[in-house]
Amino acid sequence: xxxxxxxxxxxxxxxxxxxxxxxxxxxxxxxxxxxxxxxxxxxxxxxxxxxxxxxxxxxxxxxxxxxxxxxxxxxxxxxxxxxxxxxxxxxxxxxxxxxxxxxxxxxxxxxxxxxxxxxxxxxxxxxxxxxxxxxxxxxxxxxxxxxxxxxxxxxxxxxxxxxxxxxxxxxxxxxxxxxxxxxxxxxxxxxxxxxxxxxxxxxxxxxxxxxxxxxxxxxxxxxxxxxxxxxxxxxxxxxxxxxxxxxxxxxxxxxxxxxxxxxxxxxxxxxxxxxxxxxxxxxxxxxxxxxxxxxxxxxxxxxxxxxxxxxxxxxxxxxxxxxxxxxxxxxxxxxxxxxxxxxxxxxxxxxxxxxxxxxxxxxxxxxxxxxxxxxxxxxxxxxxxxxxxxxxxxxxxxxxxxxxxxxxxxxxxxxxxxxxxxxxxxxxxxxxxxxxxxxxxxxxxxxxxxxxxxxxxxxxxxxxxxxxxxxxxxxxxxxxxxxxxxxxxxxxxxxxxxxxxxxxxxxxxxxxxxxxxxxxxxxxxxxxxxxxxxxxxxxxxxxxxxxxxxxxxxxxxxxxxxxxxxxxxxxxxxxxxxxxxxxxxxxxxxxxxxxxxxxxxxxxxxxxxxxxxxxxxxxxxxxxxxxxxxxxxxxxxxxxxxxxxxxxxxxxxxxxxxxxxxxxxxxxxxxxxxxxxxxxxxxxxxxxxxxxxxxxxxxxxxxxxxxxxxxxxxxxxxxxxxxxxxxxxxxxxxxxxxxxxxxxxxxxxxxxxxxxxxxxxxxxxxxxxxxxxxxxxxxxxxxxxxxxxxxxxxxxxxxxxxxxxxxxxxxxxxxxxxxxxxxxxxxxxxxxxxxxxxxxxxxxxxxxxxxxxxxxxxxxxxxxxxxxxxxxxxxxxxxxxxxxxxxxxxxxxxxxxxxxxxxxxxxxxxxxxxxxxxxxxxxxxxxxxxxxxxxxxxxxxxxxxxxxxxxxxxxxxxxxxxxxxxxx
Numbered sequence: 010x011x012x013x014x015x016x017x018x019x020x021x022x023x024x025x026x027x028x029x030x031x032x033x034x035x036x037x038x039x040x041x042x043x044x045x046x047x048x049x050x051x052x053x054x055x056x057x058x059x060x061x062x063x064x065x066x067x068x069x070x071x072x073x074x075x076x077x078x079x080x081x082x083x084x085x086x087x088x089x090x091x092x093x094x095x096x097x098x099x100x101x102x103x104x105x106x107x108x109x110x111x112x113x114x115x116x117x118x119x120x121x122x123x124x125x126x127x128x129x130x131x132x133x134x135x136x137x138x139x140x141x142x143x144x145x146x147x148x149x150x151x152x153x154x155x156x157x158x159x160x161x162x163x164x165x166x167x168x169x170x171x172x173x174x175x176x177x178x179x180x181x182x183x184x185x186x187x188x189x190x191x192x193x194x195x196x197x198x199x200x201x202x203x204x205x206x207x208x209x210x211x212x213x214x215x216x217x218x219x220x221x222x223x224x225x226x227x228x229x230x231x232x233x234x235x236x237x238x239x240x241x242x243x244x245x246x247x248x249x250x251x252x253x254x255x256x257x258x259x260x261x262x263x264x265x266x267x268x269x270x271x272x273x274x275x276x277x278x279x280x281x282x283x284x285x286x287x288x289x290x291x292x293x294x295x296x297x298x299x300x301x302x303x304x305x306x307x308x309x310x311x312x313x314x315x316x317x318x319x320x321x322x323x324x325x326x327x328x329x330x331x332x333x334x335x336x337x338x339x340x341x342x343x344x345x346x347x348x349x350x351x352x353x354x355x356x357x358x359x360x361x362x363x364x365x366x367x368x369x370x371x372x373x374x375x376x377x378x379x380x381x382x383x384x385x386x387x388x389x390x391x392x393x394x395x396x397x398x399x400x401x402x403x404x405x406x407x408x409x410x411x412x413x414x415x416x417x418x419x420x421x422x423x424x425x426x427x428x429x430x431x432x433x434x435x436x437x438x439x440x441x442x443x444x445x446x447x448x449x450x451x452x453x454x455x456x457x458x459x460x461x462x463x464x465x466x467x468x469x470x471x472x473x474x475x476x477x478x479x480x481x482x483x484x485x486x487x488x489x490x491x492x493x494x495x496x497x498x499x500x501x502x503x504x505x506x507x508x509x510x511x512x513x514x515x516x517x518x519x520x521x522x523x524x525x526x527x528x529x530x531x532x533x534x535x536x537x538x539x540x541x542x543x544x545x546x547x548x549x550x551x552x553x554x555x556x557x558x559x560x561x562x563x564x565x566x567x568x569x570x571x572x573x574x575x576x577x578x579x580x581x582x583x584x585x586x587x588x589x590x591x592x593x594x595x596x597x598x599x600x601x602x603x604x605x606x607x608x609x610x611x612x613x614x615x616x617x618x619x620x621x622x623x624x625x626x627x628x629x630x631x632x633x634x635x636x637x638x639x640x641x642x643x644x645x646x647x648x649x650x651x652x653x654x655x656x657x658x659x660x661x662x663x664x665x666x667x668x669x670x671x672x673x674x675x676x677x678x679x680x681x682x683x684x685x686x687x688x689x690x691x692x693x694x695x696x697x698x699x700x701x702x703x704x705x706x707x708x709x710x711x712x713x714x715x716x717x718x719x720x721x722x723x724x725x726x727x728x729x730x731x732x733x734x735x736x737x738x739x740x741x742x743x744x745x746x747x748x749x750x751x752x753x754x755x756x757x758x759x760x761x762x763x764x765x766x767x768x769x770x771x772x773x774x775x776x777x778x779x780x781x782x783x784x785x786x787x788x789x790x791x792x793x794x795x796x797x798x799x800x801x802x803x804x805x806x807x808x809x810x811x812x813x814x815x816x817x818x819x820x821x822x823x824x825x826x827x828x829x830x831x832x833x834x835x836x837x838x839x840x841x842x843x844x845x846x847x848x849x850x851x852x853x854x855x856x857x858x859x860x861x862x863x864x865x866x867x868x869x870x871x872x873x874x875x876x877x878x879x880x881x882x883x884x885x886x887x888x889x890x891x892x893x894x895x896x897x898x899x900x901x902x903x904x905x906x907x908x909x910x911x912x913x914x915x916x917x918x919x920x921x922x923x924x925x926x927x928x929x930x931x932x933x934x935x936x937x938x939x940x941x942x943x944x945x946x947x948x949x950x951x952x953x954x955x956x957x958x959x960x961x962x963x964x965x966x967x968x969x970x971x972x973x974x975x976x977x
Contacts, residue, residue, distance in 0.1 A: 021081035021082060021083050023040045023060040023061055024040075025081055026040075026060055026061050026077065026081050026083050026102075026103065027040050027061055029077040029080055029081050030061070030063060030073070030074065030077045030103075032077075033073035033074075033076060033077055034070075034073065035063060035065065035070050035073050035074060035077070036066060036070070037063060037064040037065070037066065037109070037110070038061060038062075038063050039061065039062045039063075039064075040060065040061040040062070041630075042621055042622060042630050043603060043612060043629075043630040043633050043634060044062045044602075044603070045058050045059055045060075045061075045062065045621060046058075046611055046612050046615045046621050046622060046630060047062075047602045047603055047608045047611050047612065047634075048062045048088070048091070048099070048104045048106070048602070049099065049611065049615075049621065050091075050099060050542055050577055050611060051088070051091045051092065051093040051094075051096065051097070051098040051099055051577055052091065052092045052093055052094050052395065052576060052577035052578055052579065053093060053094050053095055053096040053097075053099070053395055053396075053478065053479065053480060053577070054096070054394055054395055054396050054444075054480070054541050054542060055096035055099055055479050055480075055540045055541060055542060056099075056540055056541070056542035057096070057099040057100060057101055057479075057540050058101070058621055059086070059099070059100055059101060059102060059103065059104040060083060060101065060102055060103065061102075061103050061104075062103075062104045062105075062106060063103055063104070063105050063106070064105075064106045064109040064110055065105060065107070065110060065111060066110040066111070067110075067111075068111075068185075068263045068264070071105065071111075071187070071261060071263055072187060072191075072193070072263075074103060074105055075187055075189075075191060075261060075509075076191065077103075078102070078103060078509050079191060079507070079509065082507075082509075083102040083103055083509075084100055084101065084102035084103070084508070084509045084510065084511070084512050085100070085102060085103045085104075085105060085257075085261065085509060085510055085511070086098060086099065086100030086102065086103070086104050086105065086257065086511050087105050087107065087128075087159070087163065087257040087261055087262065087511070088104050088105060088106050088107065088108075088160075089107055089108055089128065089129060089156060089157030089158075089159050089160025089161075089163070090108055090131070090152065090155045090156045090157050090160055090579050090582055091577065091579060091602075091607075092152045092155065092156050092160070092577065092578060092579045093160065093164065093475065093476065093478060094395045094398045094399060094475040094478075094480070095395075095398070095399070095472065095475050095476050095477055095478025095479060095480040095481060096478040096479030096480055096514075096540075097163065097164060097256045097257070097475075097476045097477075097478035097479075097511070097514060098160070099479075100511060100512075102509075105261070106129075106602070107127070107128045107129035107157060107159055107262075108129040108131070108157050108582075108600075109129070109600060109601075110129070111127040111128060111129040112127055112129040112130050112131065112134070112157075113126070113127050113130060114126050114127075114130055114134070114135055114138045115127070115264075117138060117139055117142060117144070117269070119142045119144070122144060122268060122269045122270070122271075123182050123266050123267065123268055123269060124138070124139060124146070124266070124267055124269055125264065125265070125266045126158055126264065126265055126266075126267065127159075127264060128157060128158065128159025128160075128162075128262045128263065128264065128265065129157050129159060130157060130158050130159075131154070131155060131156065131157055131158075131584075132146065132149065132150070132152075132153040132154075132156050132157070132158060132161065133153050133154045133155075133583070133584065134584070135158060135267075136153070139269055140272065143271060143272050144269040144270065144271060144272060145269060145270060145271075145272045146158070146180065146267055146268075146269060146270075147170065147173070147174025147175060147179075147180050147268070147269075147270045148161060148166055148167055148168045148170070148171060148174060148175065148176060148177050148180060149168040149169055149170050149174075150166045150167070150168040150169075150474070151168065151169065151378065151379040151380075151381065152379075152578065152579065152580075153168065153379075154580070154582075154583035154584065155579050155580065155582035155583045156579075158265060158267060159262045159265065161177045162177050162178075162181060162184070162252070162253045162262060162265060163253075163254070163255070163256050163257050163262065163476070164177075164232075164254060164256060164474060164475055164476040165177050165178050165232050165236070165253045165254030165474060165476070166474050166475075167230065167430065167433065167435070167473070167474040168430075168474075169303045169305055169375070169378070169379075169430065170302045170303045170337070171229070171230075171430065171433055171474075172297075172301055172302055172303055172304055172432050172433065173301070173302025173303065173339065174270055174302065176229070176230075176232075176253070176474070177253045177254075178236065178239070178250040178251075178253035178254060179250070179268075180267050180268040181197070181249045181250055181252075181253055181265065181266075181267060181268070182197055182198060182199070182249070182266040182267060182268055183195060183196065183197025183198070183199065183200050183249055183265070183266040184196050184197060184249045184252055184262060184264075184265050184266075185262070185263040185264040185265070186252060186260035186261065186262055186263060187260060187261050187263060188206060188259065188260045188504045188505065189259070189260070189504055189505025189506065189507060189508075189509050189510045190206070190504070190505070190506065190507075192204065192206055193263070194206070194207070194248075194260070196248040196249045196252065197249045197266065198245070198247060198249065198250075200249075202248075206503060206504065207248060209503045210240070210248070210500065210503050210504065211240070211246060213496065213499040213500055213503060214237055214240045214241070214496070214500075215242075216499075217492055217495075217496055218241065218242075220490065220492045220493050220496060221237045221238060221240070221241060221496070222238075222241065224489055224490060224493045225237050225238040225493070226238030226239075227403075227468065228401075228403045228404075228434065228468075228470075229433055229434075230401035230430070230433045230434055230435045230470060230473040230474065231401070231469075231470040232254055232401070232470055232472045232473055232474055232475075232476065233470045233471045233472045233477050233481065233485060233488060233489075234477070234485055234488070234489055234493065234497055234515065235251070235254070235255060235496075235497050235500055235515065236250075236251055236253070236254050237251065237496060237500070239251035254476065255515070256476045256477070256478060256511060256514050256515060257510055257511040257514075258501065258505065258510050258511045258512075258514050258515050258516065259500065259501065259504040259505055259510065260504060260505075260510065261510065273302070273339035273340065273341075274340070274341045275339065275340060275341065275342070275343045275346055276337060276338070276339050276346075276368075276371065277337070277338045277339075277343070277346040277347060277349070277350045277364065277365075277366055278335060278336070278337050278338075278364075278365040278366070278371050278374060279335075279336040279337075279338070279350045279353050279354060279362060279363070279364060279365070280327065280328055280333055280334070280335055280336075280362060280363045280365060280374060281328070281330075281333060281334040281336060281353075281354070281357050281359035281361075281362050282327065282328035282329050282330025282331075282332075282333055282359055282360050282361045282362065283330050283331070283332045283333065283334070283358070283359055283360060284330065284331055284332070284360060285331050285332045286306060286308050286331070286332035286411055286427050286428075287332070287408050287409075287411040287412045287415070288332060288358070288408070289306050289332040289333060289334045289408075289431065290306065290407040290408030290409075290410070290411045290431055291358070291408035292334065292357055292358050292359065292408075293334070293404050293405075293407055293408070293431050293432055293434075294404060294405045295356050295357060295358070296334065296336050296353065296356075296357070296432065297404065297432060299336070299338070299349060299352060299353050299356070300338070300349075301336045301337055301338055301353075301432065302337050302338070302339045303335060303336070303337035303432065304334060304335070304336050304337075304430075304431060304432025304433075305334065305335040305337075305378055305428075305429070305430060305431065305432070306332065306333065306334055306335075306427070306428055306429055306430075306431035306436075307332070307333045307335065307377070307378050307381065307428045308331070308332055308333075308426045308427060308428055309327075309330070309331045309332065309333075310388050310426045311377065311381055311384045311385055311388070311426055311428060312324060312327060312377060314384045314385075314387050314388055315377045315380065315384055318384070318387075318649075318651070319646075320888070322890060323373070324373075324377070325365075325370050325373045325374055326363065327363070328359070328360070328361035328362050328363050329360050329361040330359070330360050330361060334357075334359075334431065335374060335375075335378060336350075336353055338350055338353070343366070347364070347366075350364055378428070380580070380649045381428045381429075381437065383576065383578045383580065383648070383649020383650045384649050385425075385426050385428065385437075385438070385439040386439050386574075386576050386649075386650055387649075387650065387651060388424070388426050388439075389424045389441040390441070391424075391441040391442075391443060392441065392570075392573070392574065392576075393424070393425065393426075393439035393440055393441045394439060394440060394441070394442050394444070394576070395439060395480075395576065396440065396442060396453065396457065396480060397438065397440060397456070397457055397460045397480075398437055398438065398439070398475060398480070399435070399436075399437060399471070399472050399473050399474060399475040399481075400435075400436055400460070400464045400469055400470065400471055400472070400473060401430075401433065401434045401435040401436065401469055401470045401472070401473030401474075402434045402436075402464065402467040402468065402469035402470075403434055403467070403468055403469070404431070404432060404433060404434040405434075406434065406467045406468065406469075407431055407434045407436065409467070410434075410436070410463075410464075410467050410469070411427055411436065413463055413467075414427070414436070414438075414460070414463065417456070417459055417460060417463055418440070420459075421452065421455070421456045421459070423440050423441060423442065423456060424440065424441045425438040425439060425440040425441070426438065426439070429473075430473070430474075433473065434469070434473070435473030435474060436473075440456075442456070444541060450538050450541065453538060453541070454537065454538045457480075457484070457537055457538075458484070458487075461481070461484040461487045461488070462487060464488075465487050465488050470488070471484055471485070471488060476514075477514065477515055478514055479513065479514065479518070479536050479537065479539075479540070480537055481537070482513070482514055482515050482516075482518040482536060482537075483518040483536045483537045484537065485497075485515070497515060497516050498516050498517070501515070501516040501517075513536060518536035518537075542614070552616075552617065552619070552625050552626070557660065558659070558660055558663035558664070558795070558797030558798070558801075559656055559659065559660050559663075559797065559835075559838045559839060560837070560838050560839070560841065561656070561660075561838065562837065562838060563651065568613075568617065568657065568660060569614075569617040569618075571652075571653070571656075571657060572610050572613040572614050572617060572652075572657060573610075573614055573617075574610075574650045574651055574652050575606070575607055575610035575611070575614070575648075575650055575652050576650055577607055578649060578650065579605075579607055580592070580647060580648060580649055581593045581596065581605045581606035581607050581644060581647070581648060582596065582605055582607070584597070585597055585907050585908045585932070585933075586907065586908070586932070586933060589884070589905065589907035590643065590647045590907055590908070591641055591642075591643030591646070591647060591881045591884045591885050591907065591908060591909060592606055592641075592643035592644045592646075592647035592648060593605050593606050593643065593644070594639050594641055594643070594881070594908055594909035594911065594913070594929045594932070595637035595638070595639060595925055595929065596608075597908060597929065597932050598911075598925055598928035598929045598931075598932060599637070599925065599928070603633070603634055603637075604637050604638075606644040606648055606652050606654050608634060609634045609635060609638060609654055609657075610652055610654070612630055612631055612633075612634040613631065613634070613657060613661075615630070616628055616630070616631050626661050626664040626665045627665050631661060632661075632665070635654075635658045635661060636921075637922070637925055638654055638655065638658050639881070639909060639911075639913035639914075639916045639917075639929070640654075640655035640658055640659070640793045640913060640914065640916065641655065641881035641882070641885065641909050641913055642655045642830065642834070642881065642882055642885040642886055643881055643884070643885045643909070644885075645834070645885050645886065646884065646885040646886070647885070655793070656835070656838065658793075658795070659792050659793060659794075659795050659797060660795070660797075661795065662794060662795020662796075663795040663796070663797040663798075664795075665795070666795060671794070671796075672713060673711060673712065673713040674712060674713030674714070674794070674915060674919050674920075675794040675795075675796065677711065677712035677713065677714075678712060678713065678714070678790060678794070678914075678915035678918065678919070679790050679791060679793070679794030679796055679915065680790065680791065680796075681754070681790045681915075682754035682758070682786045682790060685723065685754055685757075685758035685759065686754075686758065686784075688723055688758075689723065689724075689727055689758055692723035692724060692725045692758075693725050695723055696722045696723055696725075699720050699722075705720060708720060713919055713920055714918045714919065714920065715918060715919065715920050715921075715922070715923040717923055718917075718918045718923070718960060719956075719959065719960050721759050721956060722759070723758060723759060724757075724758055724759055724760070724761045726761070727757055727758060727761075728752050728756050728757045728758075728761035728764040728765070728780075729752045729757060729780050729781075729782055731761060731765070732764060732765060732768055732780055735765070735768050735769070735772070735778075736768065736778060736779060736780055739768070739772050739776075739777050739778040739779075740777065740779070742777045743777065745775055745776055745777040746775075746776055746777065747776070747777050747779060747817075747819045748771055748776040748777070748778055748779070748819065748820050748821075748822060748858065749778075749779045749780070749781055749814045749819050749820070749821045749822070750764065750767055750768065750771070750778065750779070750780045750781065750821075750822050750824065751781050751785060751811060751821050751822065751823050751824075751828075751829075751852070752764060752780055752781060752785075752824075753786075753787065753823060753824065753825040753828035753829075754786055754828070755825045755828070755952040756824050756825055756952075759952065760952055760955065760968075762968070762971060763824050763950075763968030763969075763970050763971055764780075764824060764970075765977075766968065766970035766971040766973075766974035767822065767824055767855060767968075767970035767974070768780070769974040769975055769977065770855070770859075770970050770973050770974035770975070771822070771858075773974070773975050774859060774862050774865040775862070775864060775865070776862075779819075781810060781811065781814070781821070783810045784806070784810075785806065785807040785810040785811060786803050786806075786807060787803065787804065787807055787828045787831040787832060787835075787836075788800035788801075788802075788803035788804050788807075788831065788839075789827055789828055789831050789835075789914070790914065790915065791803065792831065792835055792839075793914055793915060793916075794915065797839065800835075800839060801839045801840055804831070804835070804836045804839045804840055804845070805839075805840050805842055807832070807836075808832075808836060808840065808842055808844050808845045808848050809842075809844065811832070811848050811851070811852065812844040812847060812848055812851075814851070815847055815848050815850075815851030815852075816847070820851065820852075820853055820858055821848075821851055821852045821853065822852075822853055822854070822855055822858055823852055823853070823854065824855060824950070824968065824970065825950070825951065825952055826854070826879075826880035826882045826883035826887055826950050826951050827880060827882045827914065827951060827952075827953070829852060829854060829882075829887060830882035830883070830885075830886035830887055832845075832848055832849055832852050833849050833852065833886050833887060834849075834886045836848065836849060837849060854883070854887055854891060854892070854950075855950075855969055855970055856891040856892040856894070856895045856969060857887075857891040859891075859895050859973075860891045860894050860895055867895060867898035867899045867973065868899060868973055868975075869899065869900055870899040870900055870901035870972075871899075871900035871901070872900075872901075872902075873899075873901040873902070873944075873945075873946060874901070874902045874904070874941060874942050874944070874945035874946065875896060875901045875902065875903045875904070875945070875946045875947075875948050875972070876904045876906065876937055876938065876941050876945055876946070876947050876948065877892070877896070877903060877904065877905045877906060877948045877949075878906050878910055878934055878947070878948070878949040878951075878954050878958075878966070879892070879905065879906070879907075879950075880910075880949070880950055880951030880953070880954055881908075881909040881910075881913065881951075882951075883950065883951070884907070889905075892969065893905065895969070895973070896948075899973070901946075904937065904941075906933045906934055906937055907933060908929070908932050908933045908934070909929055910929070910930055910934050910949070910951070910953065910954040910957040910958070911925075911926040911927065911928070911929030911930035911932075911934070911957055912926060912930075912953040912954065912956055912957035912960075913926075913953055914953055917929075917953070917957065926957075927961065930957055930961055934954075934957070934958070935961060935962060938958065938962050938964055939962075946967060946972060947964055947965075947966040947967065948966065948967055948968075948969060948972055949966040949967070949968075950968050950969055954966065955968075
């Protein structure tokens with residue numbers, strides 16, 4: 010980017026900028042390479058490294074940041090959740106993260122139906138506050154669990170129900186903004202503000218009202234450019250609505266008062282199936298007269314990807330078709346809605362349909378639609394990317410537009426699966442651009458330019474709700490006349506004359522790569538194909554040829570491709586409480602981007618690419634980002650793009666410490682089963698020694714354990730030996746089917762009661778019970794500490810032992826979820842032994858076996874309150890549906906917690922992790938335990954979960970086997 014085009018990007022050094030910010034008492038200022046890597050991308054294809062990141066704690070700090078920007082000539086980019094698709098939330102200067110601290114709801118006025126909020130408030134958090142009053146904020150993007158209201162206003166986001174509730178610009182009552190000149194304005198429909206700046210703005214628009222009236226505001230989703238129609242005299246010169254969609258280029262949002270609407274009492278969803286998405290688009294004009302609050306389109310391929318990722322049980326029954334419309338109706342009378350829904354079906358040209366009135370089933374349908382962006386990236390052989398993501402056409406043209414767009418994809422040899430807000434004519438799509446292949450960038454530009462021309466011929470807009478950003482600003486002359494472009498420039502000059510606010514977006518898009526990126530200008534390269542972050546760019550020197558410890562099957566053994574799976578959709582930023590999610594327990598506690606799956610992926614991408622992070626596997630930035638990863642594997646299930654950070658962390662640790670000294674905890678906690686087996690003959694003596702304060706202190710120090718942690722007691726008799734009398738009795742029942750219990754190290758050497766209960770329970774369920782007697786350790790602790798060569802040997806031995814049972818058709822039951830998850834997931838990553846895949850199919854949780862056991866009767870636990878803490882590996886790898894089924898049969902009142910307990914194997918006991926471990930537990934587990942009624946039972950199959958409860962609450966927790974087993 011040239012300075013004269015986009016503003017003085019590099020007028021001051023990072024040190025100068027930091028000094029100016031701190032001189033103005035801005036507290037949270039960070040120019041570390043780790044943080045700059047975290048904020049170098051959003052959910053778009055662009056990589057733009059900032060000089061410094063600021064997370065303001067007050068409005069006064071925001072004003073100080075802008076003052077420092079003017080003093081140094083360094084531009085400012087506002088950022089909410091960083092889920093912007095068009096590169097709106099990245100910049101070369103100061104990136105201001107509003108989500109970390111400025112995230113409160115200050116007031117909900119029920120009478121006026123408005124809420125006064127900070128710009129960094131998450132949409133779902135606002136809804137949670139408004140819901141008890143029967144109110145909600147109308148616009149609801151698919152990223153509503155993490156997007157911020159400030160970001161929604163910046164991009165004029167609309168979401169799934171814009172047909173019913175409008176766009177963000179339609180729901181803005183008042184805004185508190187500061188312009189690029191430093192002038193603070195309060196603007197709104199009920200606010201009378203006079204200002205020389207606003208007078209000049211009025212004059213700019215008044216000079217060419219004809220262009221505004223004929224080119225702007227032609228249909229609802231025309232979001233590209235500045236929405237000057239709001240400034241027309243007949244529209245009341247509505248500056249607040251106009252500012253929505255200006256992408257932080259004209260002012261910085263300090264606060265907002267937004268409209269709230271009444272939450273509908275009843276909702277009726279009609280799912281219509283068509284032969285194709287284009288045929289679904291043809292039917293949109295027929296649907297609109299019925300007054301739906303949503304009319305969404307979805308393709309069959311996205312549903313199939315969801316089914317493959319989540320299992321068939323997670324996918325509701327769809328009607329016959331290859332493309333679908335979700336037509337949602339809302340009202341107060343269910344019977345009237347049902348009749349309205351029948352009219353929808355009668356008027357439609359659908360092949361088949363479903364009426365969905367169950368709230369739970371409606372949520373299942375919408376969940377698939379909301380994860381469309383992440384799921385669509387995984388359909389094709391190449392990763393599907395954003396870039397041409399957000400075009401909109403008048404709704405009556407959407408069917409033909411989809412046909413023409415499909416033909417354009419074929420012409421360019423590309424694949425994409427459209428979905429989106431078809432009722433508004435807004436089409437989202439992820440496309441498998443071959444950016445990493447020769448000619449990939451040129452091909453990308455050629456397609457984008459052709460797509461823009463196609464959209465323009467349909468009278469459309471290049472952006473329907475995500476904004477133009479770096480991806481589309483350059484294309485605006487293909488959509489607007491020179492007179493309209495001149496108006497945009499005039500407005501920018503009035504409100505941001507020095508071009509310090511998100512320069513190069515909407516007005517004067519960059520002509521050359523920025524010198525701040527350390528690269529020479531490339532003649533002819535313009536904004537939309539500058540600063541692209543390509544998938545699989547190649548390995549940095551020193552990393553090439555590194556022997557992988559894990560096979561990384563889903564990415565052809567390429568860690569670079571694996572970490573580049575992350576597209577920035579940011580589901581890892583969502584609050585787990587409402588979703589029963591597990592992903593990023595440490596982020597839930599710290600709210601620091603560094604501790605999110607996305608943040609860690611960004612740092613690993615920089616490591617692989619070798620640009621900002623240059624130290625390879627041993628780079629301090631890499632270990633800083635991974636330090637608080639609990640290896641919970643939550644992202645493996647929760648991340649729609651399929652990131653598996655626990656696996657990547659193991660690989661990094663493996664590569665980092667190959668042939669080098671490791672942290673003490675790796676030698677002790679990382680080899681815990683080995684030490685437990687060695688200690689077993691003298692367990693009683695060891696337990697006695699560890700109760701001596703001085704010896705216990707030394708033992709913790711040697712093991713790298715925090716001194717505030719307890720040390721678990723060894724079982725004085727190994728489970729497999731102590732269980733032999735019961736097993737011998739069971740062996741006499743030769744008429745019964747066999748079942749084998751795999752005694753993991755935790756059940757064998759520490760917490761044996763669950764194992765004994767499992768023997769009784771399975772015996773009572775009609776099985777002939779055996780316990781695997783041969784040594785068979787899964788290697789979990791070696792895996793989590795990156796000792797992968799040893800882990801591989803252990804896994805291969807265990808696979809061989811268990812395969813003997815599996816091959817004979819004997820189900821193998823694992824009692825420790827984390828160990829069983831190794832066999833289901835990690836084993837095939839460690840070894841190419843084909844038996845590993847067979848073992849993965851032949852091992853079961855206790856609940857999975859009981860759920861399919863004919864004739865088994867669950868004990869009657871009516872009147873019992875059960876608080877369940879699923880192990881994170883069970884939620885993410887094994888699944889918890891069978892456990893809920895089994896618990897449901899008991900008649901107990903079950904409260905299922907989500908998230909992680911915070912201990913997570915060796916993580917929570919290691920020095921340096923205690924505070925975060927406790928903070929994670931305080932997210933859900935500890936409040937639930939404190940709130941449970943007298944006599945309630947806490948259920949936790951994971952040894953680490955039970956240990957955490959023991960340590961922090963002095964609450965004994967039961968294994969499922971202990972809850973269900975008959976007495977001895």
